[in-house]
Every structure is written in C-alpha cells, then in structure tokens.
Amino acid sequence: MTTGAGELVRRLAENAETVCRRYLSNGRREGCYWLVGDARNTPGRSLYVRLSGGPEGRGAAGKWTDAQSGDHGDLLDLIASACGHHRLGETLAEARRFLSLPDTSLPLRGPQRNLPAGPAVPTPSSERARRLWAASRPLSDDPVATYLRERGLRSVASGAAVRHHPNCFYRPSDLDHAATDRAWPAMVAAVTDLGGRVTGVQRTWLARDGLGKAPVATPRRAMGMLLGNGIRFGEAGAVMAAGEGIETMLSLREILPTMPMIAALSAAHLAALLFPPVLRRLYVACDADAAGHSALRRLAERGAQAAIEVIALHPCLDDFNSDLIRLGAPSLAAALAGQLRSEDAGYFLSQAA
Incomplete structure (x- = not known):
C-alpha cells in the first residue's frame, strides 16, 4: 500500500463502526464486532469486523475475517468489495469521500488541521x-x-x-x-x-x-x-464439546452432564475459539448451514496443528434442542453414542443420571 492508503486505513479504523454501518448495512453490532454474511454485504454472520482494539496486529480495530471463506483484510478491502471496485484509486477516493478528506494524498506527518472530527472510537x-x-x-x-x-x-x-x-x-x-x-x-x-x-x-x-x-x-x-472466548459449562478437560448456541450445548449437557462444553455464540466465533491447553479431543455440535460447516473445517485445521482431534456431532433433526424435545433424551443419547469415540461414550454416557 502507499503511505496515503496506510493513513486512510488508520482513519477508517478509528471510525470502524460507522464504516460498517455505511458499507455493511445488512450486518449488525454484537459486542465489539460487526457481523455480516460476507464482504459484499450479504445478510448473515460469517464475517466479523473488530470495532475496537490497538492500532496494529491481529487485535487491531478494523481488521476482519470471513469464517466461511477464510478471507481477511482491513476496511479499505471491505470498501473495495462492497462498492465493486477494480482499482485501488477508486477505493482511496471513496474512502476520502467517506472521511470528508480532500481528494489528494494525506500529509505524512504533522498535525491535521481543518479536518472534520470523526465519531469517537467505540469503547x-x-x-x-x-x-x-x-x-x-x-x-x-x-x-x-x-x-x-x-x-x-x-x-x-x-x-x-x-x-x-x-x-x-x-x-x-x-x-x-x-x-x-x-x-x-x-x-x-x-x-x-x-x-x-x-x-x-x-x-x-x-x-x-x-x-x-x-x-x-x-x-x-x-x-x-x-473472539476466542465462550460461555463455559464445566471445567476444561482433555475431552470437550463446543458449538454455537447456549440451548444447543445445554441440550448435549442433559445427556453428557460431566463433559465440559463451550457455547461460542456464532459460527465465526466458534471457528476462532481458543483451545484450552489440556484439550486433546473436541466434539463440535454442527449447525446444518454453510457457516457451520466452515467453522468445523477451520476448527479441524487448527486442531490438527495443535494435535487436537476434532469430531463432528450431527443432530437428527434441525438442532440438538429439537432432538431433545421431540425425540426424547433416550433417543438423543442413542444417537450420540454412535458418534462419540467408544471410550468417551462408555464414560460420559454412564455419568448421566
């Protein structure tokens, strides 16, 4: 990138939420992130933009990742995709218009006078x-x-x-x-x-x-x-389960009450879940959609790098809570027994009341 582009990236990051509301209007804020389907502003939750953070590195404001495609970048990349630009100059001009800056290269150093102040950085x-x-x-x-x-x-x-x-x-x-x-x-x-x-x-x-x-x-x-965190049920162990929703994980916990579990709240956050140091095998409660399948693939890739076995768990109906309510606990237990490793089935199913 040119120096001018780098300065634009910094200024866009200072106004990350406003950028998202303008160019990713089909998304919404959740915590410190903006969630949307993809960089073309498709409704959904696969792409997440960090709205606050430091000026550099993975945790910087304005950085984004698409959990389904694996794409990532900064807010200039998002503007280019949302607007359908094919040349960097188009995107730089659009970013300057958005920031109400003169359509010239930004100064390299020194105070920026007579420029409109953007919205405050989200706390x-x-x-x-x-x-x-x-x-x-x-x-x-x-x-x-x-x-x-x-x-x-x-x-x-x-x-x-x-x-x-x-x-x-x-x-x-x-x-x-x-x-x-x-x-x-x-x-x-x-x-x-x-x-x-x-x-x-x-x-x-x-x-x-x-x-x-x-x-x-x-x-x-x-x-x-x-990002990386989750709602935890039980202390971390060598064998755990993770999924998106609270009700999904609590449904599994009805059948496997001593297996530690984590609800990550979305496919994007599930894909980025941080592994506890003691973890050796992770069961993933899969949602039957593209984002859920992508999160499973990403977890499997990361698990292989960390010597962690990742195994998918699939519901019989649309989700595990539906299985629990409509099929009953014995049927759900039988379905899970066929998907768990034999040693885990023998141990964790025997702990159920």
Whole structure:
C-alpha cells in the first residue's frame, strides 16, 4: 500500500463502526464486532469486523475475517468489495469521500488541521458486561428457569454460567415497533476467557412469564470481548464439546452432564475459539448451514496443528434442542453414542443420571 492508503486505513479504523454501518448495512453490532454474511454485504454472520482494539496486529480495530471463506483484510478491502471496485484509486477516493478528506494524498506527518472530527472510537464493552453479570441473579423460580424448562433443559446449576436479570434494558432497533418496551426479563450468560475472567455477556430477552422470547426484533445480543472466548459449562478437560448456541450445548449437557462444553455464540466465533491447553479431543455440535460447516473445517485445521482431534456431532433433526424435545433424551443419547469415540461414550454416557 502507499503511505496515503496506510493513513486512510488508520482513519477508517478509528471510525470502524460507522464504516460498517455505511458499507455493511445488512450486518449488525454484537459486542465489539460487526457481523455480516460476507464482504459484499450479504445478510448473515460469517464475517466479523473488530470495532475496537490497538492500532496494529491481529487485535487491531478494523481488521476482519470471513469464517466461511477464510478471507481477511482491513476496511479499505471491505470498501473495495462492497462498492465493486477494480482499482485501488477508486477505493482511496471513496474512502476520502467517506472521511470528508480532500481528494489528494494525506500529509505524512504533522498535525491535521481543518479536518472534520470523526465519531469517537467505540469503547470496549467488557466492563459494562461485567457490571451486568454482577447485577444478575442466580437462577431460582424466575422466567429464565421457566424458559429453560420449556426447552427441556434442567441441568443448569445455580451459580453457573447462566443467570437471570429481572429488568434488563433493551435498546429498540430500527426493526422494532415504536412502542416496544425498553426492559424485559433476560437470560444473561457469561462469556469468559481461558483464565475464567468475564469478558462479555449474551442477553436473551424473554417474555415476562418465561414462555418464549420477548416480542422484540433482536431478542439475543452480546457485548464485550467475544473472539476466542465462550460461555463455559464445566471445567476444561482433555475431552470437550463446543458449538454455537447456549440451548444447543445445554441440550448435549442433559445427556453428557460431566463433559465440559463451550457455547461460542456464532459460527465465526466458534471457528476462532481458543483451545484450552489440556484439550486433546473436541466434539463440535454442527449447525446444518454453510457457516457451520466452515467453522468445523477451520476448527479441524487448527486442531490438527495443535494435535487436537476434532469430531463432528450431527443432530437428527434441525438442532440438538429439537432432538431433545421431540425425540426424547433416550433417543438423543442413542444417537450420540454412535458418534462419540467408544471410550468417551462408555464414560460420559454412564455419568448421566
């Protein structure tokens, strides 16, 4: 890249969320990332853009990865793809227009005077996530407990990774009705790193009686540092399971209550999950879509490099929670027995109550 292009990349990264809202309008913010289907602005969740971070390296703001294709780059690359550019000059001119900069090369050094100030750099939301987690309550006779029971999920222990917030703030989106309530009961799940530190949360807003999700446009939202981390059930071990959704992993935990499990919240985050040092075999609960298959391939590639065996687990119906509810625990256990390594089937299935 030219020096001018490098300066544009830096300025775009300082306004990463605004860039995403302009050029990736079919996506949405989740925690410290913008999620969308791909660099052409297709709806979905395979591509994730980091909205905050340091100026350089893998954790830099503006860096993005497509978990399905493996492509990655910076915000200039995204603008080029979203606009269908074929020459770098077109993309540089578009970036300068977006930033309201003169259509000339940017100065190499010295203060930048008479240039409009961009939006503030998004601040990390991990601290807000920790405050929300601390304000949430262990499960008892509440809407979260009702919601989980209705999904056939009864093995969530008090004080575990899932809590209840009786009146969790909901910010309506453009898709919500103008009269949408601003607070609902919520299932709050802690996202933690390998050391057990809370780095984020996922909120699932629920109906006030717990019989289903709240009538809002986006009943699930996450915030905080999610990449590489996850919602953990049980202590890390040599054999573990991982997947996208909380309900998916809790359904498996009904059958395999002593197997440690992680919910990564999306295919993109599942593909980037950090492996605990003790891990030697990872079962992956696969969603039956392109993003899920891509996450499995990426995990298998990374696992091979780390001497970790990666094995897919496939539901009989559309997902493991449907298997649990509609087929029943004995049928789900039988289906899993045929997919687990024989030694794991013998051990973990024998631990079920």
